[in-house]
Amino acid sequence: MFLYSIAFSDTLLPVSMLRISGSEVAESFRPPAPSPPEERLRLFKLLATLKQNPLECWSAEFFRKPIAKVRLPFTDAFLVHDPASIKRVLVDNADNYRKDPIQRRILATGLADGLLSVEGKRWEVQRRTLAPLFARRTVTAFAEAMLTAADTLAERWRRLGPQANVDVAAEMRLITLNVLSLTIFSDGIRVGYDEFRTAMDAYFAVIGRFGALDLLGAPKFVPRPGRRRLRRTMVYFEGVIDEIIETRRRRLASLPDGERADDLLTLLLCARDPSTGRSMSFAEVRSNILTFLSAGHETTANTLAWSFFLLSQSPRWRARVQEEAERELKGLADGLADRLVVTKAVIEETLRLYPPIAALSRMADKADALGSVEIKPRSLIVVAPYVLHRHQLLWDRPDVFDPSRFMPEARSAVPRFAYLPFGIGPRICIGASFALQEATIVLAALVQRFDTELLPEAKVWPLQKITLRPAFGLPMRVRPRENA
Template sequence: MDVRPEPFEPPAPIPRSVPPSRLEIIRTVFRNPLELWGEPSYTLPWIMTRFFGEKTLIVNDPDLIKYLLVDNAQNYKMAVVRQLVLRPILRDGLLTAEGAVWRRSRKAVAPIFTPRHAKGFASQMLAQSELYAKKYEGSDGTVFDIGNDMTELAFAVLSETLFSGEIVTRSESFADDVEDLLHSMGRVDPMDLLRAPSWVPRVTRIGGLKVLKKFRGIVRDTMDLRLRCMKDSDTAPNDFLTLLLRAAGPEGLTMEEVEDNILTFIGAGHETTARALAWTLYCVANSPHVRDAMEEEIDRVLESGADPVDWLDRMPWTRAAFEEAMRLYPPAPSINREAIADDAWISPKGERVEIPKDVTILVMPWTLHRHALLWQKPRAYMPERFLPENREAIHRFQYLPFGAGPRICIGATFAMQEAIIALGVLMRRFRFDMTEETRPWPVQRLTTQPANGLALRVTARRPASSIS
């Protein structure tokens, strides 16, 4: 007899039952776009609607998503509003570049993120996770902001693996700087909704220009330091930073494109993993049977002396817990495209969807991952969905934490490996529990962030000497 309690339903906006007014749309999109969507977005396979006078197709049908992002991807460019939000920050970084610029950047960075190469980072990920775990040593119920902590940990991993620890930061408050940058710059301004040209000032982002300038300064200093090393010796690390700088030249990347890609990875590349890790620890803290399964699995694998490169395959519960957290709190909650030419799609049931030129396409992992047609108990945290024996029931295009198609996240393997290693180290030594102050609320910026922080109580499970 199964006596487990009902699965935990973490906080999320309730679908709207009444369409918002035009003014309410502006206010909600600026405050938190996750609160905008109504019941049809969570119950219908697709919806053709109008958004500020623009035709908009909201898509939750996995087969139609595959058509848009893979089968006929060449007919869909980045949506204007998305670019108006992100290009001021990232310019021609990998997330925002298009056409020939994107192809050059993708070709330049791809070698470092092949699955085989990414696995080579496992020992560094382990070392950085163990080093960061020292922060919690001696904890006997101390409360930490896990959202902030996971940002610091993910940055430490990124710095060591991709930049050999040579990011020239100018303060100890990097997590706060990232928060400031994304809070002020990574949100939709009313002028974006009106599709005002990029030269029209965005009043809501004025406060973020200072921190953006700071980040650009960090990137330039980091580039200068490595260029001097490459010029003066043959011992420069053969890492992501060196790879990008070597890709600069008449037939490769411009130095501006190199800068944009470095900023993309420093400012945003670690952010998705950090948020997903924090949400995982929060959901697990509310799911005792999941935590018990993870702790048993982690203890067994680590006691066996397994190489960290193998943890991802040997920890199905830990992986499932992380993947389910990304389902409920997708790191990138929306994928925006715009049709270049008229198109149409016919469903397996013979239904025809007209896709006119210039229509905005919204594929939103936030609604897709919570859709009533696709998931049992869609609002509940149920990692069992992602255990090996259950995975085949999940359509490849109903779960998109890393996107899909030509622009799928290039660091997916890197991020998954990093997350499982971090969870293994942290949950082997510590237990994370709720407090009265733990009241996170999901807010969409560049990623799905926990507003109000993510306070968890940390208690030691076993001393560091018993880890190995």
């Protein structure tokens, strides 16, 4: 406990990072998080911190105030953490608050024609065309693929011997990529898995290197380092994806319906706009494949990594997940995620404390008002799930890990606009139920088979770099459980 208190009240510098032992921690476990400074950061410090770890920019007032205004060099920003105002921005008046140029610049790579990036009419058409890909029935059918990916990883861990040290954060990136390849390209990736992964990692590494200039809304003409390298990486990776799509397109044309691979790529190639019957262009198919890979990979991997960490510090919840997994994994894959209620509560609490998308942003088109706060055109609106989920006006003991908030008897008390790991409104995450199902099934399947313990020397600290990840990975000792 003492160690946690130190970390919580200390400065934001790396020296304050937490060294966590694998020891038992009571119900009041406060997972590591920056201790918000009382004063707002001054411009230079803000710039440096934005570059290093944007999570550490949030000062204490943002966790207390419903709305706060911040003057940035290029625009005014409103940090909105009041449920009624969030509803206005993201739902009721969503047409007035489009994704801002900052986000679009970050996404202005191969994702430009995909659902995450497009706006207006193009977005409407894509969203209704893609909706069946993530309908409940389709997602439920992917439970088998998720279990298969968990089996593959379990087999690998077992081969490491009676105990082995692994970086669970890296292992979770492997498994979520495997789930995506099994559900998007169920008949395999022609170029070999390692080559595909290397190309994809290179892409994510460069895309993750957007800087303070982007975050501060600097105009487009200000040169950004790394953009040219990103282009080269993209050309290669797009080539790989194009070949996969082309091969599948040819196969689909020659196969009868019943023999088609039942995966997201088939669904994407066969998808039609219900209003016009129009199918997607090649560029849209490619962009959406890249979108699913980028939006669904690290987000879910980090959710899983953080949940392993949180369980390693909470033997009581780990025992409950193990007990539930032993019971429920004996049953059918169909409906499995719905039966894993304790595991799902742990995942939801993980998403509260460490939301993979820590902040959402929009830009006001026309003038508007959020309560008594006047919003001018071109104002930047930031809704940060990280702040919202730890807001003092909205949560009881916001910094404490307590999955019981999400158990069925308590779940309905969580206010809808106080908990937004997947966003809300028309642009809500299309893959939310896919991700929740995947994280729940994979966590249960691995916790049932292995005991995982944080290494004593592990440093655990949240770093916001596109997604919210453990800054130094998650070194854990993994031991197969007896009779599992």
